[in-house]
Amino acid sequence: MTLTRTFATAGRVLAQIRHDPRTIGLLVVVPSLLIGLVAWIFVDTDVFSDIGPAMIALFPFIVMFLVTSIATLRERRSGTLERLLSMPLGKGDFILGYALAFGLLAVVQTAVAVSFAVWVCGLEIAGSVWLLFAVAVGDALLGTALGLLASAFARTEFQVVQFMPVLVFPQILLGGIFIPRDQLPAALEAISEWLPLSYAIDALQAVAADSESTEWVVGKLLVIGAWIVGSIVVGSVTLRRRTP
Numbered sequence: 001m002t003l004t005r006t007f008a009t010a011g012r013v014l015a016q017i018r019h020d021p022r023t024i025g026l027l028v029v030v031p032s033l034l035i036g037l038v039a040w041i042f043v044d045t046d047v048f049s050d051i052g053p054a055m056i057a058l059f060p061f062i063v064m065f066l067v068t069s070i071a072t073l074r075e076r077r078s079g080t081l082e083r084l085l086s087m088p089l090g091k092g093d094f095i096l097g098y099a100l101a102f103g104l105l106a107v108v109q110t111a112v113a114v115s116f117a118v119w120v121c122g123l124e125i126a127g128s129v130w131l132l133f134a135v136a137v138g139d140a141l142l143g144t145a146l147g148l149l150a151s152a153f154a155r156t157e158f159q160v161v162q163f164m165p166v167l168v169f170p171q172i173l174l175g176g177i178f179i180p181r182d183q184l185p186a187a188l189e190a191i192s193e194w195l196p197l198s199y200a201i202d203a204l205q206a207v208a209a210d211s212e213s214t215e216w217v218v219g220k221l222l223v224i225g226a227w228i229v230g231s232i233v234v235g236s237v238t239l240r241r242r243t244p
Helices: 004-016 021-041 047-077 080-085 091-120 129-153 157-164 170-175 186-192 196-209 214-238
Strands: none
Touching: 004 021, 004 091, 004 214, 021 047, 021 170, 021 214, 047 091, 047 157, 091 129, 091 170, 091 214, 129 214, 170 186, 170 196, 170 214, 196 214
16 A cells, blocks of 8 residues: 555546536535525524534535445446556555545535535534534544445445445434434433444534533544544455456
């Protein structure tokens, strides 16, 4: 695994996406539009102030998971991955290149989503906006990493969608969006402690309300980072050259 090959892979992916305006729109515009829709629904109430931080966690996470997993799987199904790996390109170079490319897109996506939520939708942030941005970036990168992990196991785009009830929906239901996690049944609360999206939602809500210290938020970010690294490592180890 070399940095040169990793950067070359990332550059190739970004060049492909640059010529695909629909994917760019899905990545950059759609999460902000969904956040704006939620803000509009609750325009005459204070509900958006409570759930807005969770929406910043939710929509970029789902979009990055879907786009990353499908794009990576398509490389394998089209035979591109097999041709690339016949050259001096390792699985680690491929996965890290994709992670870097979509990680950069995640930063752009998050910057747009957070800016739109705060300065257009009026989401009130009592804490640091920069810390909110950092947590939101980590959340989007988490979606990217889990998407890469799912693509390593899936054989078709339909199977990628089937991974959502396993990897995504439980995290949404138990992450504290619908009910605070400490009000969940004891068994479900214990399960939620093992789900990385819970840490992102907790951190974003804490920053928005300025209810926890910076060190506490950084601790949540470290857990998210560990999940990101672990997902990328497992994805690179289990990645198949082609889909049978």
